[in-house]
Each structure stands twice: as C-alpha cells, then as structure tokens.
Amino acid sequence: xxxxxxxxxxxxxxxxxxxxxxxxxxxxxxxxxxxxxxxxxxxxxxxxxxxxxxxxxxxxxxxxxxxxxxxxxxxxxxxxxxxxxxxxxxxxxxxxxxxxxxxxxxxxxxxxxxxxxxxxxxxxxxxxxxxxxxxxxxxxxxxxxxxxxxxxxxxxxxxxxxxxxxxxxxxxxxxxxxxxxxxxxxxxxxxxxxxxxxxxxxxxxxxxxxxxxx
Numbered sequence: 001x002x003x004x005x006x007x008x009x010x011x012x013x014x015x016x017x018x019x020x021x022x023x024x025x026x027x028x029x030x031x032x033x034x035x036x037x038x039x040x041x042x043x044x045x046x047x048x049x050x051x052x053x054x055x056x057x058x059x060x061x062x063x064x065x066x067x068x069x070x071x072x073x074x075x076x077x078x079x080x081x082x083x084x085x086x087x088x089x090x091x092x093x094x095x096x097x098x099x100x101x102x103x104x105x106x107x108x109x110x111x112x113x114x115x116x117x118x119x120x121x122x123x124x125x126x127x128x129x130x131x132x133x134x135x136x137x138x139x140x141x142x143x144x145x146x147x148x149x150x151x152x153x154x155x156x157x158x159x160x161x162x163x164x165x166x167x168x169x170x171x172x173x174x175x176x177x178x179x180x181x182x183x184x185x186x187x188x189x190x191x192x193x194x195x196x197x198x199x200x201x202x203x204x205x206x207x208x209x210x211x212x213x214x
Contacts, residue, residue, distance in 0.1 A: 058141030112148025155179035
C-alpha cells in the first residue's frame with residue numbers, strides 16, 4: 001500500500017453550512033465515510049494532504065483513512081465541487097473490504113493523442129472510464145491506451161484491452177473506446193472549393209451573356 005494513500009482524518013459532528021464554510025476557510029475539506037449498515041462517519045481532512053494523496057494515487061485507489069485508533073480502507077465515491085470556482089466542497093468515501101471483490105470506475109489514460117492530431121487525423125473518445133470488478137487493492141489507478149501509431153479506420157474496443165490479473169471488465173466487450181479517422185475538414189474544404197468553382201463558372205456565363213446582348 002502506497003504510504004501517500006494514508007490520510008489522517010478528524011471526526012466531526014454533522015455541521016451547519018456556516019461551520020462547513022469555516023472549515024474550508026481554515027484549510028480543511030469536509031468529508032464522510034459511507035459504511036454499509038451503519039451511519040455515515042463525518043470527518044474533516046487537511047485540504048493540502050488530500051490534494052497530494054489524490055495526485056499521487058488517483059481517483060480509483062484505496063485510501064487508508066486513519067481516525068484515532070481505527071483505520072478505514074475506503075475508495076472515493078464522490079467529490080462535490082463549487083459550481084463557479086470548482087473548489088472542492090465535500091468528499092464522500094465508501095468503506096471497502098480488502099478481501100472482498102467490488103466494482104470501480106477506472107479512468108483511461110490516453111497516450112499519443114497529440115501525435116494523432118498532429119498528423120491531421122480526427123481522434124474520437126467514446127468512453128472516459130471502464131467499470132471493472134476485482135479486489136480493491138488490485139485496481140490500477142488508470143488504464144493506459146497507446147494511440148500514437150493508430151491510423152484512420154482503426155479503433156480500440158473494450159475487447160482489445162489487457163487488464164491486470166484478477167481484474168475483469170463489467171463493460172460490454174463491443175463498446176468503442178477510441179477511434180481514429182480522416183479529419184472532416186478535408187471534405188468540407190473540397191466542397192467549398194467545388195462551390196467556388198461553380199460560382200466562378202456561373203459568373204463567367206453571366207458576363208458572356210451580357211456581352212452578347214450588347
């Protein structure tokens with residue numbers, strides 16, 4: 001277990017909006033842990049510590065939440081953001097058993113996207129995450145897909161993925177993840193050119209007709 005995935009949290013009582021705002025101003029992020037069959041555990045965590053842990057481990061990792069003498073293995077279920085500033089408002093964790101399989105949404109990490117676009121091709125991504133099942137400790141932080149060498153007409157579906165041992169996909173195998181095609185702008189430029197040629201021809205015919213009339 002990555003040591004950076006361990007977070008010290010402080011228990012708090014369910015608070016009013018004013019108290020929650022004060023916590024945020026003091027550098028804390030309000031949060032809660034959902035435990036099946038029990039009341040949610042409300043807590044606060046240092047915002048900078050949560051930011052570093054999230055950066056180092058990703059959204060789909062198992063975090064060890066240390067509350068006094070008890071450690072809760074948990075995964076991030078939801079992060080609430082302020083509508084305008086996009087600042088974190090609240091984080092919800094889901095308690096997980098390290099010995100029981102569960103499901104999680106693992107984000108894709110696309111490598112080589114800029115190379116495809118630089119070649120003038122069109123890149124399309126249909127799925128942002130993959131629903132998988134396995135032991136929480138076996139979940140990867142991301143699923144890497146290399147697209148730099150892809151040519152127009154090629155694609156990657158769920159069936160093409162190689163997942164870590166012990167991890168299975170809960171997403172349909174025929175679901176499209178990414179595809180590369182010729183850029184549509186080429187066709188649009190061709191159509192514009194044809195329209196321009198037609199316009200020039202029409203203008204020439206009109207001019208010729210005017211000269212004949214004179």
